[in-house]
Amino acid sequence: MKRFILSLFLGVLVMSAQAEAATVVTLKTNYGDIVMELYPDKAPITVENFVNYVESGFYKGTIFHRVISNFMIQGGGMTVDMVSKSTNAPIKNEAFNNLKNSKYTVAMARTNDPDSATSQFFINTVDNFFLDKSDESDGYAVFGKVISGTDVVDKIAKVKTIRTKGYSDVPAKAVEILDASVTFDGK
Numbered sequence: 001m002k003r004f005i006l007s008l009f010l011g012v013l014v015m016s017a018q019a020e021a022a023t024v025v026t027l028k029t030n031y032g033d034i035v036m037e038l039y040p041d042k043a044p045i046t047v048e049n050f051v052n053y054v055e056s057g058f059y060k061g062t063i064f065h066r067v068i069s070n071f072m073i074q075g076g077g078m079t080v081d082m083v084s085k086s087t088n089a090p091i092k093n094e095a096f097n098n099l100k101n102s103k104y105t106v107a108m109a110r111t112n113d114p115d116s117a118t119s120q121f122f123i124n125t126v127d128n129f130f131l132d133k134s135d136e137s138d139g140y141a142v143f144g145k146v147i148s149g150t151d152v153v154d155k156i157a158k159v160k161t162i163r164t165k166g167y168s169d170v171p172a173k174a175v176e177i178l179d180a181s182v183t184f185d186g187k
Contacts, residue, residue: 021184023047025054025144028179029064031155034123035148036106042097043143046108046117049091050143053119054180058085064156064175065167066122073156073175074109074122080174082165087118095139101131104153106144114138125157 064075108117133139
């Protein structure tokens with residue numbers, strides 16, 4: 001009976017630890033590492049989509065192709081040669097999750113169609129609350145926050161940008177994602 005109770009107790013501890021596990025993604029860039037904690041409880045579709053891209057190796061060799069000072073840095077869909085990568089199907093916009101586009105949060109990039117996000121994401125470099133869901137806007141879905149490497153984000157946000165191949169705000173020197181990995185760490 002004591003073994004049964006001990007086994008039951010240990011099982012509850014393991015389940016509690018798993019429930020509190022954090023989903024953490026590390027982007028290794030040529031400017032340094034950016035570590036992001038994701039929020040699967042608030043944006044389950046978006047986090048699953050992002051993690052699938054990370055685990056498939058999709059982001060390796062992509063760049064931060066759009067950098068706008070005092071706004072955000074965007075990446076995850078273009079190669080160093082400014083060629084768009086083929087993506088999975090778009091996902092549903094989860095901007096209704098009440099997460100705010102505050103400084104260092106991570107959100108999905110999309111077109112004017114609210115349900116058009118695929119692989120591209122952006123990191124807010126300032127508070128961009130006008131991007132939140134409202135009565136007037138479908139918003140941009142926040143699904144994580146930078147927890148380490150804010151200095152790297154700040155460094156990228158200050159790079160010189162140019163217009164090239166029909167795109168504006170492109171870093172003059174490529175800001176490349178060399179690798180991306182995901183861990184499910186206990187808090």
